[in-house]
Amino acid sequence: MPDIPAVEVHHLTKQYPSGKRAVDDVSFDIPRGETFALLGPNGAGKTTTVEILEGYRTRTGGDVRVLGVDPARAPRSHRERVGVVLQTSAESPNVTVAEQLRHFTTFYPRYRSIEELLAATGLEAQRNTRIAKLSGGQRRRVDVALGIIGRPEVLFLDEPTTGFDPEARRHFWDLINEVKAEGTTILLTTHYLDEAAHLADRAAVIADGKLLGIAPIDEIGGTEARTPRVRWRKQDGKHHDERTTDPVALIRNRDDPMHDLEVIRPSLEDVYLGMVGQR
Ligand SMILES: Nc1ncnc2c1ncn2[C@@H]1O[C@H](COP(=O)(O)OP(=O)(O)OP(=O)(O)O)[C@@H](O)[C@H]1O
Incomplete structure (x- = not known):
């Protein structure tokens, strides 16, 4: 069977x-x-x-x-x-x-x-x-x-x-x-x-x-929970934080300087803690 x-x-x-x-x-x-x-x-x-x-x-x-x-x-x-x-x-x-x-x-x-x-x-x-x-x-x-x-x-x-x-x-x-x-x-x-x-x-x-x-395993938590965050510091020194499924496009499409640029992909652990914490 x-x-x-x-x-x-x-x-x-x-x-x-x-x-x-x-x-x-x-x-x-x-x-x-x-x-x-x-x-x-x-x-x-x-x-x-x-x-x-x-x-x-x-x-x-x-x-x-x-x-x-x-x-x-x-x-x-x-x-x-x-x-x-x-x-x-x-x-x-x-x-x-x-x-x-x-x-x-x-x-x-x-x-x-x-x-x-x-x-x-x-x-x-x-x-x-x-x-x-x-x-x-x-x-x-x-x-x-x-x-x-x-x-x-x-x-x-x-x-x-x-x-x-x-x-x-x-x-x-x-x-x-x-x-x-x-x-x-x-x-x-x-x-x-x-x-x-x-x-x-x-x-x-x-x-x-x-x-x-x-x-x-690579979808657990849904798309929203797994969406990467792009973080950077603008010219005026302020931090900016944006979630996007396409970090490369976001970075390419900005013409102002992006300092201390980071792309943060949630680990399975972040996703899991988010799910357990949201109960
Ligand atoms: N024989 C039992 N009598 C009463 N309650 C029990 C008994 N066995 C387990 N429990 C309770 O049932 C719940 C689930 O326990 P279980 O051992 O299945 O969890 P677990 O996810 O395997 O945890 P762990 O990761 O710590 O092993 C817990 O609150 C536990 O205290």
Whole structure:
């Protein structure tokens, strides 16, 4: 069934027994092969949404499907097609990295080789190190290795690079781009907008349980929010500020001198903060 989206979320709601509505009428679809980022501040409802899709939490309203299957009623065979990297690690501290990977291969019919996983995650030197002795970033790489071990059709990554140094983050992005190139559908939650901009095809912004916007990564926030600003100082010393979709034309068409000229393009972060701030 190649035509149905890999992930379907329709009017999803989650109200905790405390009365907190963590997810409030959220809808989106992720077509096969797409990398989709769920962006939002702390407590926005990202983990709740992802864990409902993984089948780890129940929903109180709406409908969700992963590969056409309701995760709340998914058979075991469904789990083999889905890879999960949770926010908290679930490894055994006393086994080595290679032992942990080998153990997980037994759950999947089409598993990747341990050598391939160690190379892809840059953990070759740690193969015989016990999990308890790894740094936070190395542990996270083990999490990612376990998420992709079964060649999943859909991969859920919940804040996968928290605690990574910049170099480890770059390596991780390369790894995810390889997984993407194999056709895997990816749902990524992240606080890092550069990560979303680097990896995702589309993004949704969620805050306080509500979906604020959903768009291709380079359109999020709408045209208005992304319009560049041209700033300059006029001959009389006063600053001038103008928004335009065509800064080059604006600059060309002025015949008075423009001092300290700047063209400011809003970053994804500016756009996102604007959206979250406007609620
Ligand atoms: N088991 C629970 N019982 C009651 N409230 C909860 C529970 N789990 C989460 N919440 C609340 O639901 C809201 C959404 O939490 P969630 O963990 O989904 O957000 P998040 O966007 O993933 O945040 P973060 O980026 O900090 O991980 C928060 O207000 C949180 O306190």
